Each structure stands twice: as structure tokens, then as C-alpha cells.
Amino acid sequence: MERIRYFDHAATTYVKEEVLEAMFPYFALNYGNPSSIYGIGRQNKMAIEQARKVVASVINSKPKEIYFTGCGSESDNLAIKGVAYANREKGNHIITSKIEHHAVINSCKTLESEGFRVTYLNVDKYGKIDLNELENNITKDTILITIMTANNEIGTIQDIEKIGQIAKKHNVYFHTDAVQAIGNLKIDVEKCNIDLLSLSAHKFYGPKGVRSFICKTRNKI
Numbered sequence: 001m002e003r004i005r006y007f008d009h010a011a012t013t014y015v016k017e018e019v020l021e022a023m024f025p026y027f028a029l030n031y032g033n034p035s036s037i038y039g040i041g042r043q044n045k046m047a048i049e050q051a052r053k054v055v056a057s058v059i060n061s062k063p064k065e066i067y068f069t070g071c072g073s074e075s076d077n078l079a080i081k082g083v084a085y086a087n088r089e090k091g092n093h094i095i096t097s098k099i100e101h102h103a104v105i106n107s108c109k110t111l112e113s114e115g116f117r118v119t120y121l122n123v124d125k126y127g128k129i130d131l132n133e134l135e136n137n138i139t140k141d142t143i144l145i146t147i148m149t150a151n152n153e154i155g156t157i158q159d160i161e162k163i164g165q166i167a168k169k170h171n172v173y174f175h176t177d178a179v180q181a182i183g184n185l186k187i188d189v190e191k192c193n194i195d196l197l198s199l200s201a202h203k204f205y206g207p208k209g210v211r212s213f214i215c216k217t218r219n220k221i
């Protein structure tokens, strides 16, 4: 087979051999249902818990805060709609930017059609949001700020540490779509006050169909 040279690793990456090797037993040998009570299932439950610990250690989270989803879009939907529906009684305002991935923009559009108010922040010529504009748009109804860590088309990296500080100061949930960042950038969810974070294995040599979603359990508003 002729080898192709594939440069669009922002779209996806190949699965590294060591990843395939680590995964192989769970497809061919230990394929039990992790929710079952017998050995072959319980072993897999332990493997899932181990994977949770590994993901948590990468972003300085706690294993119980890691949820596995089927795709990055599912993680974004779950984060944004989850916070919105759970906090509807406390406020109906969400702040995002105009250059988010469709999974974020379309989640926000759906919420708008259901009565939520969404502010779409402008970005400058480098794709950066203005932190003063972000803070000035927070009202007593604001429940969520959702700003991506790194942009999938122009590569802009937002100042998520400062965004996290603003969210903390105003007691607002902070979600970041870090699908393009994890694997390339070190992110510490504690240091950056991130409440919810979406990441995606296939962007850094993992398999497609395995994404994670980090959700802290503390109540904010």
C-alpha cells in the first residue's frame, strides 16, 4: 500500500501502536461487560477505573470526575446543556465566543430556542476574546462561560487561566472545549478553575469513539 503523508492532525491522528497493543486484549480476550458480576467483567471494570485515573492525572482532576463519552460533540453538548438545565432556576444566561466549534455553537443555539440568552463574544484579528468584554457581560443571570482552549481552525490559544479566575470571582461555571489542546498543552483544571472540560482521544494518537468529559461535582451558583 502506498503511504500517504497526512498533515491534518488537528482533524484526527492515527492510533499509535502502543495504544492498539494496550487496547487489543479488551476486544479479543477480556471482552466482558464491566457491569457484570463475574471475573471477565470485573477485570474490565478495574481497567476502566485505571483509565479514569490516567486521564485524571493528565489534567490534575479526580478520577470520579471523569466521564467517558462517544465523541467530542457529545461532551460539549453534555457540559453546556447539563449546566443550563440543572441551573435554569438560578439564571438563563450563557457566555461563549463567535469562534467556538459547532458542537458548542449549536448547543447554545438550541438553548436559545428554549428561552436561554446567549452572548457570543467577538474576537480580535488573532482570534482572542477580550477579557474585559467577558467580565462586563456577566450579569446576575449568568450561569456558564464556555470558551474553547485552542481553536481548531486558526490555532488561537485563549487565556483559560484568566477566564477561570473571572468565572470563579463571579461564581459562574466554566467549561472549556480542550479537544484541540490536550496532548499538546499542559492543562491543570484546579489551577485554571475549570469546572467542565471536553477532550478527545483521536486528536492525540488514541482511538476514535473514546472521548472524555470532566465534570467537577461541586455546586457553584
Ligand SMILES: Cc1ncc(COP(=O)(O)O)c(C=O)c1O
Pocket: 010, 011, 071, 072, 073, 074, 076, 101, 103, 148, 150, 151, 152, 177, 179, 180, 200, 211
Ligand atoms: C475544538 C473541537 N471541538 C469539538 C470537536 C468535535 O469532536 P468530534 O468530532 O469528536 O465530535 C472537534 C473536532 O474536530 C474540535 O476540533
